[in-house]
Amino acid sequence: MLKIPDNGCTLITLAGFSSKKNYFCEIYNCLRTFLENFDMDLKIKDKLFVVTGASSGLGNGVARALLREGARLIAVARNEEKLKEFQQSNPDLIETLTSDVIRSNDHDRILRQVGNRFLSGVLINAGGPPAMSFIETQLADWDTAYQNVLRWKVSLTKMLLPIFVKQQYGRIVYIESAAVKQPIKNLVLSNSLRLGVVGFVKTLSQEIADKGITLNIMAPGFHETPAAERLYVKRSENENISLDEARKKYESEINVGRMGDALEFGTLGAWLLSPLSGYITGQTISVDGGTIKGIMG
Ligand SMILES: NC(=O)c1ccc[n+]([C@@H]2O[C@H](COP(=O)([O-])OP(=O)(O)OC[C@H]3O[C@@H](n4cnc5c(N)ncnc54)[C@H](OP(=O)(O)O)[C@@H]3O)[C@@H](O)[C@H]2O)c1
Numbered sequence: 411m412l413k414i415p416d417n418g419c420t421l422i423t424l425a426g427f428s429s430k431k432n433y434f435c436e437i438y439n440c441l442r443t444f445l446e447n448f449d450m451d452l453k454i455k456d457k458l459f460v461v462t463g464a465s466s467g468l469g470n471g472v473a474r475a476l477l478r479e480g481a482r483l484i485a486v487a488r489n490e491e492k493l494k495e496f497q498q499s500n501p502d503l504i505e506t507l508t509s510d511v512i513r514s515n516d517h518d519r520i521l522r523q524v525g526n527r528f529l530s531g532v533l534i535n536a537g538g539p540p541a542m543s544f545i546e547t548q549l550a551d552w553d554t555a556y557q558n559v560l561r562w563k564v565s566l567t568k569m570l571l572p573i574f575v576k577q578q579y580g581r582i583v584y585i586e587s588a589a590v591k592q593p594i595k596n597l598v599l600s601n602s603l604r605l606g607v608v609g610f611v612k613t614l615s616q617e618i619a620d621k622g623i624t625l626n627i628m629a630p631g632f633h634e635t636p637a638a639e640r641l642y643v644k645r646s647e648n649e650n651i652s653l654d655e656a657r658k659k660y661e662s663e664i665n666v667g668r669m670g671d672a673l674e675f676g677t678l679g680a681w682l683l684s685p686l687s688g689y690i691t692g693q694t695i696s697v698d699g700g701t702i703k704g705i706m707g
Pocket residue numbers: 462463464465466467468469470486487488489490492509510511512535536537538539585586587588630631632633634635636637638
């Protein structure tokens with residue numbers, strides 16, 4: 411929501427309008443009330459979305475932003491207890507599905523839960539690969555990372571695509587990482603395998619652009635979530651510093667000077683999942699507080 415300052419009337423007076431203060435203040439206050447009650451309508455009320463990784467972090471941020479707009483969700487994650495806890499926040503709009511999305515066999519269950527309802531979109535998201543330098547990795551780590559970062563996303567996209575093609579409408583959004591634009595230290599598996607997702611998403615977006623289906627990738631920089639906690643731990647171990655020092659080091663690399671918030675991230679996710687984003691497809695959009703230094707970041 412757009413915020414305008416509380417002290418607007420004082421500013422009007424200071425700006426030299428004191429003789430007509432009441433008149434300007436009345437206009438200012440009307441405008442303020444209007445803007446503060448103005449929410450962009452994403453036109454997704456009662457629309458159905460699948461959100462994987464919905465119980466925590468960035469996926470949860472997108473899920474909450476969708477709920478704020480009155481959308482209905484099939485919330486997917488592995489831990490049933492955490493999912494149920496999330497469902498309690500809005501039992502009328504949230505259905506849950508306990509599933510390990512990395513296991514392609516489980517994707518049938520997502521399809522079955524959607525049934526023959528109109529599916530407006532899907533957020534494809536789960537945890538990232540472990541933090542490792544190249545030297546630390548064994549070949550087996552690369553095989554696992556392929557399964558955990560790339561393969562299941564191809565599989566779920568292939569499963570859901572016929573629904574969207576039949577509807578001639580659909581929004582697919584992936585959460586990857588700013589690492590696809592600027593490699594992050596100690597995250598060689600993420601830096602490498604996520605580029606495969608960017609490649610297939612861009613290609614598919616072009617293959618089906620005329621079918622009302624868009625595919626986009628969100629590329630988060632550092633956000634305050636349990637996944638970020640795991641990075642602090644790794645950095646504090648590697649550099650022999652405290653967790654707090656590790657956190658501060660990450661923050662010092664972010665131009666806006668703070669970690670991102672999952673709900674502010676989710677607001678963009680909800681918009682990308684809405685019909686309003688129909689002319690944007692095949693994009694990898696950074697949400698990183700200005701961390702990426704490259705011109706095309
Ligand atoms: N946070 C950041 O600063 C940041 C920055 C760049 C990139 N990213 C990437 O963004 C993505 C989301 O990160 P996050 O911070 O939101 O992580 P998070 O807080 O750990 O949340 C991950 C969510 O995905 C679910 N999940 C994990 N593995 C799953 C699986 N196999 N099947 C189904 N659900 C699964 C988790 O629930 P269950 O454990 O119950 O399944 C949880 O709901 C990750 O790929 C991460 O690497 C995050």
